[in-house]
Amino acid sequence: MRGWRVFLGRLVRRIWFRAAMFSLAAIALALLAGVLGPFLPDALAVELGQNSVDSILQIIASSMLAVTTFSLTAMVSAYSAATTTATPRATQLLVADPTSQNALSTFIGSFLFSIVGIVALSTGYYTEQGRTVLFFGTLAVIAIIAITLLRWIAHLAQFGRMADVIDRVEQAATRAARAFAARPHLGASPAVPVPTRARAVFADDIGYVTAVDVDRLQRLAESEDLIVHVAAIPGTMADHVRPLAHIEGDLDDDGCRTLRRAFSVDPHRTYEQDPRLGVIALAEIASRALSPSTNDPGTAIEVLGALERVFAVLAAAPDDDDACDRVHAPAPGIRDLIEDGFRPIARDGAGMIEVHVRLQKTLAACAASCPAHADEFARAARAARERADRTLTERSDRALLRTTAREAWMRR
Numbered sequence: 534m535r536g537w538r539v540f541l542g543r544l545v546r547r548i549w550f551r552a553a554m555f556s557l558a559a560i561a562l563a564l565l566a567g568v569l570g571p572f573l574p575d576a577l578a579v580e581l582g583q584n585s586v587d588s589i590l591q592i593i594a595s596s597m598l599a600v601t602t603f604s605l606t607a608m609v610s611a612y613s614a615a616t617t618t619a620t621p622r623a624t625q626l627l628v629a630d631p632t633s634q635n636a637l638s639t640f641i642g643s644f645l646f647s648i649v650g651i652v653a654l655s656t657g658y659y660t661e662q663g664r665t666v667l668f669f670g671t672l673a674v675i676a677i678i679a680i681t682l683l684r685w686i687a688h689l690a691q692f693g694r695m696a697d698v699i700d701r702v703e704q705a706a707t708r709a710a711r712a713f714a715a716r717p718h719l720g721a722s723p724a725v726p727v728p729t730r731a732r733a734v735f736a737d738d739i740g741y742v743t744a745v746d747v748d749r750l751q752r753l754a755e756s757e758d759l760i761v762h763v764a765a766i767p768g769t770m771a772d773h774v775r776p777l778a779h780i781e782g783d784l785d786d787d788g789c790r791t792l793r794r795a796f797s798v799d800p801h802r803t804y805e806q807d808p809r810l811g812v813i814a815l816a817e818i819a820s821r822a823l824s825p826s827t828n829d830p831g832t833a834i835e836v837l838g839a840l841e842r843v844f845a846v847l848a849a850a851p852d853d854d855d856a857c858d859r860v861h862a863p864a865p866g867i868r869d870l871i872e873d874g875f876r877p878i879a880r881d882g883a884g885m886i887e888v889h890v891r892l893q894k895t896l897a898a899c900a901a902s903c904p905a906h907a908d909e910f911a912r913a914a915r916a917a918r919e920r921a922d923r924t925l926t927e928r929s930d931r932a933l934l935r936t937t938a939r940e941a942w943m944r945r
Contacts, residue, residue: 548629548634551631551635551638552634552637552641554638555639555641555642556642559642559646559674560645560646562646563646563649564653565666565670566666566670586650586664587654589671590647590650590651590671591647591651593644593646593647593674593675594648594651597641597644600640600682601641601644604633604637604640604685605637608627608692610693611627612627612628614693615693615698618695618821619699619821620818622702622802622814623698623818625804626698626701626705627692627698627701632685632692633685633692635681636681636682636684636685639677639681640681643674643677646670654667695832699815699818699832699836699839700839702811702814702818702839703839703842706808706810706811706814706815706839707811707842708804709805709806709807709808709810709811710808710844710846710847711849712805712806712808713847713864714846715849717864717865718856718862718864719766719806720856720857721751721763721856721860722856722857722861722862723861723862723863724861724864725762727779728781730781731762732779732780733764733776733778734778734784734789735772735777736765736771736772736776736777736796736798739798740770740799741767741768741770741799741802742766742767742768742769742770742777742796743767743797743798744796744797745763745766745806746796746797747763747795747862748857749791749795750795750857750860751857751858751860753788753791753795754857757782757783760781760859760861761779761780761781762778762780762862763778763860763863764777764778765796766806766862767802767807768802768807768810771798777793778796808870809869811843812843812870815836815874816874816877816878818836819832819836819837820877820878820880822836823882823888830882830885830887830888833881833885834887837878837888837891837892837895840899841898841899843874844870844871844874844899844903845899845903847906848902848904868909871906871909871910872913875895875913875917876913878892879892879913879916880920883920883923883924883925884924886925886930886933889918889921889925889934890933890937892914893914893917893918893938894937894941896914896917897914897941900914914938918935
């Protein structure tokens with residue numbers, strides 16, 4: 534069931550899906566006016582300007598084509614800017630932005646509505662009552678276009694800007710971190726040593742595992758009397774060396790195909806079940822900001838604030854009471870998450886005292902919010918401080934960093 538939810542969730546975020554739904558609704562509205570017309574009384578065929586509906590539809594058709602082209606240009610520019618100034622990993626979040634998808638879909642749907650209406654009018658498809666219905670439908674479409682344009686103009690003021698990209702990546706990372714904190718093993722039981730007799734099952738394609746349907750694996754294990762050891766969790770590269778899973782028991786080729794279908798393997802990583810990707814993307818934004826060509830420590834400090842909020846979510850208690858007993862899966866290590874998020878910033882900002890001061894405060898705050906992993910945050914703080922001591926040339930900067938680190942960890 535979860536596999537279907539993942540599939541449908543990805544489907545509705547596709548830009549073509551929403552545009553197709555809006556287009557079908559617009560075409561249905563234009564044709565419905567002709568269907569409803571014969572069922573309406575003649576008294577409704579009043580003179581309300583519906584004879585000018587052809588001219589109105591001509592205006593909508595020509596203007597919506599231009600607006601659609603402009604919107605596509607603005608969206609592609611935002612994608613390019615995010616890729617260049619932030620990180621390419623943020624592009625998939627911008628593409629899935631519902632406001633831009635709704636705007637583009639509305640403009641395309643309005644264009645198709647007007648085209649279908651013009652063609653139907655020219656063929657005599659509408660009765661007098663049908664033209665009245667089409668007239669009121671056109672007025673409704675104009676109102677929708679006006680509201681969408683106003684929202685789209687306001688949205689363009691911040692769409693794809695650095696702050697917007699950081700917020701989007703933080704939100705995606707927070708959702709993944711919350712899901713990881715609640716179900717660190719994806720609903721499976723914790724990993725156990727894999728017996729040497731277990732059979733390895735490899736993916737048909739080479740790519741990243743983006744989702745694992747543990748419920749399907751449990752059903753397969755119960756029906757075939759198996760124990761499944763998941764080897765490739767979301768974010769792992771599956772190839773001919775790294776198997777998807779190891780199984781204890783006998784399983785034929787059809788069963789192996791069923792097992793493979795429980796793993797979604799794609800060319801690129803996604804955020805849904807991969808908590809490390811969101812943390813990596815935030816760190817990439819900070820690293821690019823700290824490059825000598827950009828030299829923007831303020832953005833790196835903003836990213837540290839976002840990372841602090843993401844790691845605070847990890848303090849939630851896990852809820853694996855309904856864990857699948859026949860499926861075992863590992864969980865991403867907290868040390869890996871900490872290194873993914875903070876080590877690139879400590880490395881690329883080693884010569885910037887303001888970045889390292891904020892880094893020490895952030896790691897101390899993360900240790901306070903996640904006491905179970907305080908030792909790992911302390912280890913990362915020591916490594917960052919040692920790296921900065923080797924790089925900072927001013928004695929006063931090194932003294933400030935030591936004082937800040939001591940005070941931050943004393944307050945914890």
